[in-house]
Amino acid sequence: MTAGTPAADLVEERPSRYLLDRVGVLGPLLLLPTVVYIVALVGVPLVLALLYSLSDITVGDQSLDFVGLRNFQDAVGNATFQQALRNTFIFTLVSQVVVLILANILALVLSADFKGKRLVRFLILLPWTTPIALGALGWLWTLDNVYSPIDYVLRQLGLLGIGSPLGPRWEGTNALWLAQADLARLTVLTVHIWRTLPLATVILLAGLTAIPQDVKDAANVDGAGFFRQLFYIRIPLLLPIMAVAVLYGIVFTFTDMTVVFIITRGGPVDSTQVLASWAYFRGIEGGSLGQGAAIALFLFPVLVGVAAMMLRLARRTETV
Amino acid sequence: MAAPVYQPPPMPTDAEIERDVRRAKLGRIGGRTALYLTATAFALFAALPFAWMVLTVFKQNTDLYDPNLNPFLYNDPPTLQNIGYLFAQTEYATFIRNTLLVAVLVVIITLVAAVPAAYSLTRLAGRWGESLGIAIFLVYLVPPTLLFIPLSRVVADLGLRNSVWSLVVVYPSFTIPFCTWLLMGFFKSIPWDIEEQAMIDGYSRLGAIWRTVLPISIPGLLTVVVFSFALTMHEFVYALAFVTSSSQKTVSIGVTTELIRGDVYFWQSLMAAAALVAIPIALLYNAFLDRFIAGFTLGAVKG
Numbered sequence: 001m002t003a004g005t006p007a008a009d010l011v012e013e014r015p016s017r018y019l020l021d022r023v024g025v026l027g028p029l030l031l032l033p034t035v036v037y038i039v040a041l042v043g044v045p046l047v048l049a050l051l052y053s054l055s056d057i058t059v060g061d062q063s064l065d066f067v068g069l070r071n072f073q074d075a076v077g078n079a080t081f082q083q084a085l086r087n088t089f090i091f092t093l094v095s096q097v098v099v100l101i102l103a104n105i106l107a108l109v110l111s112a113d114f115k116g117k118r119l120v121r122f123l124i125l126l127p128w129t130t131p132i133a134l135g136a137l138g139w140l141w142t143l144d145n146v147y148s149p150i151d152y153v154l155r156q157l158g159l160l161g162i163g164s165p166l167g168p169r170w171e172g173t174n175a176l177w178l179a180q181a182d183l184a185r186l187t188v189l190t191v192h193i194w195r196t197l198p199l200a201t202v203i204l205l206a207g208l209t210a211i212p213q214d215v216k217d218a219a220n221v222d223g224a225g226f227f228r229q230l231f232y233i234r235i236p237l238l239l240p241i242m243a244v245a246v247l248y249g250i251v252f253t254f255t256d257m258t259v260v261f262i263i264t265r266g267g268p269v270d271s272t273q274v275l276a277s278w279a280y281f282r283g284i285e286g287g288s289l290g291q292g293a294a295i296a297l298f299l300f301p302v303l304v305g306v307a308a309m310m311l312r313l314a315r316r317t318e319t320v
Numbered sequence: 321m322a323a324p325v326y327q328p329p330p331m332p333t334d335a336e337i338e339r340d341v342r343r344a345k346l347g348r349i350g351g352r353t354a355l356y357l358t359a360t361a362f363a364l365f366a367a368l369p370f371a372w373m374v375l376t377v378f379k380q381n382t383d384l385y386d387p388n389l390n391p392f393l394y395n396d397p398p399t400l401q402n403i404g405y406l407f408a409q410t411e412y413a414t415f416i417r418n419t420l421l422v423a424v425l426v427v428i429i430t431l432v433a434a435v436p437a438a439y440s441l442t443r444l445a446g447r448w449g450e451s452l453g454i455a456i457f458l459v460y461l462v463p464p465t466l467l468f469i470p471l472s473r474v475v476a477d478l479g480l481r482n483s484v485w486s487l488v489v490v491y492p493s494f495t496i497p498f499c500t501w502l503l504m505g506f507f508k509s510i511p512w513d514i515e516e517q518a519m520i521d522g523y524s525r526l527g528a529i530w531r532t533v534l535p536i537s538i539p540g541l542l543t544v545v546v547f548s549f550a551l552t553m554h555e556f557v558y559a560l561a562f563v564t565s566s567s568q569k570t571v572s573i574g575v576t577t578e579l580i581r582g583d584v585y586f587w588q589s590l591m592a593a594a595a596l597v598a599i600p601i602a603l604l605y606n607a608f609l610d611r612f613i614a615g616f617t618l619g620a621v622k623g
Contacts, residue, residue, distance in 0.1 A: 023444050026440070027440045027445055029436075031436070031445075031452075033433040034433045034456065037492055038456065038493065038497065041471070041490060041492075042459055042467065042493050044470075045467040045474060048470030048474070049467065062473070102362075106358075109355060109358050112355055114352070114355055116359075117359075122602065123366050124363060125366075125606060126366055129605040130370075130594075130598040130601065131554045134571075134575065134576075134593075134594040137575065137576055137580075137594050138372065138373045138591070138594060141376065141591060147385065149392065194365065194366065206610075206614075241617060251463065255466065280557075284469065289473070292469045296465060296469060297466070299463065299465065306461065310461070314457075
């Protein structure tokens with residue numbers, strides 16, 4: 001690109017008065033701080049993570065003694081780890097399938113004109129714009145064991161309390177959302193859907209508005225109805241951008257520990273533990289850095305897969 | 321057999337026209353109703369914890385902690401006491417100060433690293449630029465949860481354990497990659513001729529960048545400032561792993577680890593702590609939304 005443009009040739013032919021005017025010097029020099037930063041604080045820790053996972057390092061004893069794959073074997077043999085692995089995949093897969101469906105609907109809604117659209121958009125974006133920890137805190141209070149307003153509504157509807165049509169476990173005065181394993185998992189899942197939906201929606205919305213008007217006009221002239229346009233025009237044209245949206249969702253859900261840490265602390269009895277939170281509890285709170293690093297490394301293969309797909313998508317948009 | 325002769329369809333009667341118009345109107349009203357219902361349902365789902373948060377902030381204890389009262393009403397008059405308590409009796413102000421300190425410094429470090437890098441990749445690196453740019457962008461996808469354990473050791477080795485400065489050093493590792501990528505999009509849209517002209521007029525390349533490229537890119541630079549500021553406010557995992565004493569904590573971890581207390585009569589102040597951060601950030605995000613999205617969509621969609 002550079003070599004071909006006449007402007008670039010002009011610059012390179014001009015005798016440079018300053019060393020810094022030479023493209024070969026200035027280019028790498030300007031890039032240097034960023035590269036140093038990334039190597040020092042992403043590259044080095046990544047290598048360290050690998051080393052830690054193969055050693056017996058703890059917070060107390062910081063010497064790196066090589067122990068082979070023992071950390072991985074210990075991790076895999078642990079029942080909580082297996083639960084965490086299962087949870088991580090289930091939370092990610094289920095939440096992103098739901099998000100994909102909801103985001104398509106919501107993007108269609110927001111692409112229409114209606115009164116109060118700006119307010120609706122502001123509210124819908126809130127879960128994404130708010131720091132995850134504080135959003136999760138809001139949920140923690142909304143699902144409080146005693147004062148949950150959701151419980152109040154359910155009580156008023158007669159769904160909660162003695163004689164509840166939902167079954168004997170709904171006969172108490174409170175649903176105890178965070179005290180029972182399946183409800184706690186449902187809660188974590190819902191919060192992940194809640195917080196990844198906005199980004200997916202605005203990405204899809206950007207894709208929708210980028211569909212050329214003449215394509216829509218042509219479809220209208222040809223008499224294509226709503227569903228025909230949806231399945232033959234919008235969805236096919238949006239597929240690459242949908243993939244981008246889902247990939248972000250996967251990364252943010254798969255690697256997250258904040259939601260679990262704040263809302264359930266992995267409980268009750270480790271039933272909502274995920275890989276990232278389990279790595280934290282073992283590695284930082286438990287002090288076993290090697291174990292923690294090994295558990296966190298189980299995130300890596302999926303991330304590599306996501307990165308590869310992002311790369312393919314980016315390449316594709318580049319050539320268009 | 322005679323060739324079929326074209327027969328124009330019979331003209332619709334007035335009654336038929338009226339019926340069709342009525343149906344179309346009904347269809348449109350139905351469509352509008354469905355639109356409003358869907359929009360409202362989604363808005364309620366998204367806003368639920370925030371609505372409860374804001375309602376809670378102004379409630380008195382006697383009102384909030386009585387499960388028999390309707391929680392959606394103010395059964396006792398609203399009060400500002402809880403916000404006063406938050407600032408007077410807790411370390412919230414310290415958390416805010418720490419967060420702002422980290423955010424401002426991280427923004428500066430990010431600008432100093434990302435602006436030259438993005439310029440170099442778009443103007444000076446030739447066809448390697450785009451690939452390298454994407455590679456740097458992918459670094460943004462490396463999550464804190466993968467790196468926080470080894471980084472806690474790196475931070476300790478730097479002598480920054482349990483200090484807010486550890487966050488100043490570490491946070492740019494995720495703001496720089498994304499911001500470099502955002503800025504590349506901006507620089508690409510600036511015509512070469514402008515800086516060419518400045519250089520022909522006798523400025524060095526750096527002089528030309530300073531006098532032409534940067535002034536034109538102010539919207540882009542502002543986007544970077546807002547985005548790295550917001551990312552800093554959002555971060556939780558590193559802060560949780562590196563900082564333990566309350567005087568050094570940022571809002572995300574300070575509020576969720578120091579202010580959640582055993583005694584329940586504190587939720588109003590806690591919710592105030594969250595809402596006071598959530599709302600300004602939301603306003604900032606909304607102002608810059610289209611630019612963020614242009615970055616997130618990998619340039620596939622121009623905002």
